[in-house]
Amino acid sequence: xxxxxxxxxxIGGFSLGLERTGGFETVAFCExxxxxxxxxxxxxxxxxxxxxxxxxxxxDIDGPVDVxxxxxxxxxxxxxxxxxxxxxxxxxxPEFSRLVAELRPSWVIGENVAGHISMGLxxxxxxxxxxxxxxxxxxxxxxxxxxxxxxxxVWTVANASGMQRDGGEHYDSGHSEGTRAVQEVPKPRNRxxxxxxxxxxxxxxxxxxxxxxxxxxxxxxxxxxxRRRNIERSTWCPEPNVDxxxxxxxxxxxxxxxxxxxxxxxxxxxxxxxxxxxxxERP
Numbered sequence: 054x055x056x057x058x059x060x061x062x063x064i065g066g067f068s069l070g071l072e073r074t075g076g077f078e079t080v081a082f083c084e085x086x087x088x089x090x091x092x093x094x095x096x097x098x099x100x101x102x103x104x105x106x107x108x109x110x111x112x113d114i115d116g117p118v119d120v121x122x123x124x125x126x127x128x129x130x131x132x133x134x135x136x137x138x139x140x141x142x143x144x145x146x147p148e149f150s151r152l153v154a155e156l157r158p159s160w161v162i163g164e165n166v167a168g169h170i171s172m173g174l175x176x177x178x179x180x181x182x183x184x185x186x187x188x189x190x191x192x193x194x195x196x197x198x199x200x201x202x203x204x205x206x207v208w209t210v211a212n213a214s215g216m217q218r219d220g221g222e223h224y225d226s227g228h229s230e231g232t233r234a235v236q237e238v239p240k241p242r243n244r245x246x247x248x249x250x251x252x253x254x255x256x257x258x259x260x261x262x263x264x265x266x267x268x269x270x271x272x273x274x275x276x277x278x279x280r281r282r283n284i285e286r287s288t289w290c291p292e293p294n295v296d297x298x299x300x301x302x303x304x305x306x307x308x309x310x311x312x313x314x315x316x317x318x319x320x321x322x323x324x325x326x327x328x329x330x331x332x333x334e335r336p
Contacts, residue, residue, distance in 0.1 A: 055332070056080045058114060058156065060106055060123030060149060064092040064311045067122045067162070070321030076329045081114050083123075088307040089314075106148045111155030118156045120328070124164035124316055125149050132168040139173075146173065150180045160328055161186060161211040164316055169207045177209060186211035198319035206316070210324060212331070 055077045059068045062082040071077035082102040084090050093102050103109045128134050129141035138144065153161055161181060165174075170192075178188050188211040195204035 054078045055119040055160070055328070056117060057120045057122060058118045058152070058158070059083070060121065060152070061125050061145070062089065062093060062102070063124070063315050064089050065096060066316035066318045067124070067164075067321045068097070070316070070318035070323075071120070071122070071325040073318070073322045074325040074329060076332075077120065077325055080116065080118065083109050086311075088304060089311050092311065106145060106152070109148075109152065111152060114156065118158045120160045120162065121149070121153055121156065121158045122162040122164075122321070123149060124314075127166040127169070130169040130172045131166045136168070136172055144173075146177055146180075150177075150184075153181070153186075154184055157213065159213050161209070162321065162324060163209040163211075165207050165209075167192060167205040167207060174207065174209075181209075181211045185213060187214045193320055195317045195320075198317060198323065200317055200319075204317065206320075208320065208324065210328075 057068060057071055057077050057079045058081050059065070059079050060083045062068070062084040065082070068077075068079040068082070072079065079097060079100055082093050082097070082100060083104075083106050084093060084102055085105055090102055090104070093100070101115075103113065125146050126143040129138050129144040130136060135141075149163070163177065169177075170190075174190060178190070181188050188209060190207055190209045192205055193208050194206065195202055
């Protein structure tokens with residue numbers, strides 16, 4: 054059983070996904086916000102939760118740690134913000150890196166927004182490689198695990214093998230030549246057989262087939278109906294079960310914020326299975 058320290062834990066998406074594999078056990082959380090801390094206390098009542106990554110020390114953790122994971126704050130890198138990078142007081146990757154240096158886990162898993170590719174990701178990889186980790190970053194969207202929305206995220210997986218990360222083609226998105234390779238996971242077709250998913254920059258599941266083929270409005274409506282029915286039959290719900298307009302829903306704003314900040318648990322689960330396979334091959 055691999056022991057996990059879950060940083061920037063939110064409502065526990067990382068730990069939920071990893072523990073689903075049956076090969077991981079969360080030994081400590083670290084979360085600053087009160088509402089997610091209450092959620093963690095409900096679902097992991099016997100796991101300690103530290104309040105601030107800036108004051109957390111490796112010696113505070115009881116026993117060894119095999120995996121450190123976490124979605125460190127995205128605001129310094131997100132294209133939705135001012136992108137102040139290291140000048141942003143929410144730039145907490147250095148604290149993540151410090152704990153990796155103190156605890157020396159076998160595996161590190163990080164998550165952030167796609168804007169991290171052009172700002173800050175090189176520093177993350179350099180820090181990990183400087184500590185002897187072999188690293189690889191992937192763009193894995195939520196639709197890669199059949200969620201009905203795009204939600205591109207950069208996932209970095211590092212292993213303390215002492216080997217340098219192999220080379221590769223540069224990420225082709227107009228960034229500088231020095232940007233490290235980032236592999237983009239192919240987007241699988243969703244359950245309806247169509248690659249369209251909800252996305253802020255695309256029509257997605259919003260029924261705009263007519264814009265691409267003006268002569269097939271009726272066919273577009275039929276396709277939309279079919280896709281909606283398939284989604285209803287799937288295990289995914291396109292919107293969280295939190296009422297946005299109804300009165301009397303307790304902690305509605307907190308719930309929406311927590312869901313918006315959460316990772317899709319199926320992706321850490323997928324990464325967890327890959328780590329367990331790699332662990333089997335270790336001498």
